[in-house]
Amino acid sequence: MATYIALDGGGTKTLTVVFEETGHILYRSHTAGSNPLDIGPDASRQLLLGALRDAAAHASVPLDAVYCGAAGIVYYSGFFECNMC
Numbered sequence: 546m547a548t549y550i551a552l553d554g555g556g557t558k559t560l561t562v563v564f565e566e567t568g569h570i571l572y573r574s575h576t577a578g579s580n581p582l583d584i585g586p587d588a589s590r591q592l593l594l595g596a597l598r599d600a601a602a603h604a605s606v607p608l609d610a611v612y613c614g615a616a617g618i619v620y621y622s623g624f625f626e627c628n629m630c
Contacts (some may be wrong), residue, residue: 546565
């Protein structure tokens with residue numbers, strides 16, 4: 546069964562969900578906001594990567610895809626490259 550991570554980083558909160566293709570949620574996380582315009586690009590990158598690593602650790606099978614939407618990223622084009630996946 547396919548397993549995915551969805552990560553939504555915004556100004557007030559960062560939500561991360563690990564879920565199966567059926568929609569069954571395996572893990573959910575709610576952490577601080579990660580908008581680089583609010584907290585700076587370095588702190589934002591660390592928060593987003595930390596949330597992604599935490600979610601990946603809770604996936605019991607290899608992931609099929611990771612989806613991410615993050616506020617403020619367009620202003621830091623190229624700064625948020627992820628070689629982890």
